[in-house]
Amino acid sequence: MSKFKRKSKGGSPGISTASLPDIVFMLLFFFMVTTVMRETTLFVDVTTPKATEIRKMEKKSLVSYIYIGSPVKRLQSSYGTKPRIQLNDAFAETADIQEFIATERESHDEKEIPYMTVSIKGDEQVKMGTVIDVKQELRKANALKINYSTRKGTY
C-alpha cells in the first residue's frame, strides 16, 4: 500500500472556495469604510455650474452645506418655483443662516473652528441676489471660508 496514493481517477479537483468569504469580506470592509451615506434629502434642485479651476475639498467633516435652488418638482405645488435655501433637512430663510452656523460650530471642537468651511451648492439658474444675501449673512456670522461647489468641465 503506497502512502501517497492517487485519490481521484481523472477529472480535475474542484477549486477550494474556502477563502472566498475572506475576499468578499475584504471588499465589504473597503466599501463600508469609504461609504458616505447621504445624510440630507434634497428639497431643492441643484445642478452646480461647471468650472475648470477647481480644487478638491478637504476634510468633509468640517464642511457645512448650504443648498440654493428651486424646490423639486413634487414640492413645487406647495412651495412654488422661487429659489429657496435649504439647510440640513428643511427649507430656511436667510435669517436662519447665522443660527445654522452657530449650531455647526457647537458640534465641533474649538480647535477645528478656524478650518470650518461653508460650501455653497447653488443651482446654475439661481440669481445672484439670493447668493449675495447668503454671503452677507455668512459675513455677519463670521464664517468667512467659503467654497462655491462646482463640477469639473468647460462651459
Add this chain to the structure above:
Amino acid sequence: MARSNRELQEINAGAMADIAFLLLIFFLVTTTMDVDTGIARKLPPMPEEEQIEDDSQIHARNIYVVLVNSNNQLLVEGVPMDISQLKDGAKAFINNNGLSPELSDNPEKAIISLQNDRGTSYKTYIQVQNELTAAYNELRNTAALSEFGSRYYDLSKSQQRTIRKKYPQKISEAEPKNVSDNE
C-alpha cells in the same frame, strides 16, 4: 463519548459568503464616490461701524473693474467684453509691471474689483470667478516654472508662499448694487 464528539463539529460556514455578498452589494449600491470640488474663496469680514473705507491710497490704474449686469454681460474697465477674453485681459492687467499706463504697476498692487447685479445668474458669476482664478493660476504656474522648474501645485509649502507673495490673489467684491429691479 460519542455524543460530545458530534457536538464539536464545526458550523457550516458555506452561507457566510452569501451573507457577505449581500452586504457587499448593499454598500456598493449606496456608495457615492463623488468628491466635492469647488472654487475656494474668502469673504471679507463685516466692516466695523465707524470704519470709513479708505481707498484713496489705491491708484486707479491698479484697479481692474469688472461689472456684470443682469443680462449677464460684462463691462471691463468701461468696455464691453466677452467672457472668453476675460482671462487674457486680467493676465495682461496683473502682469503689466508698469508697461502700459492704464494697467497695473505690479502684480502685488493689482486688485480686481468685481461687481455684479442682483439679477446676474449664478452660472455667469462662477464663470467670471473661474476665469479670474484661471488668470492667477496661469501666472503663478509660469512664475513657478521659471523660478523653481515645476508647476505651482507641485511646489513645497514655502515655495508656494514665495510665488503667492509675488502674485497675491486680490479679488475684491463690492457691496451689491441693485441697478435694475428684476430679480
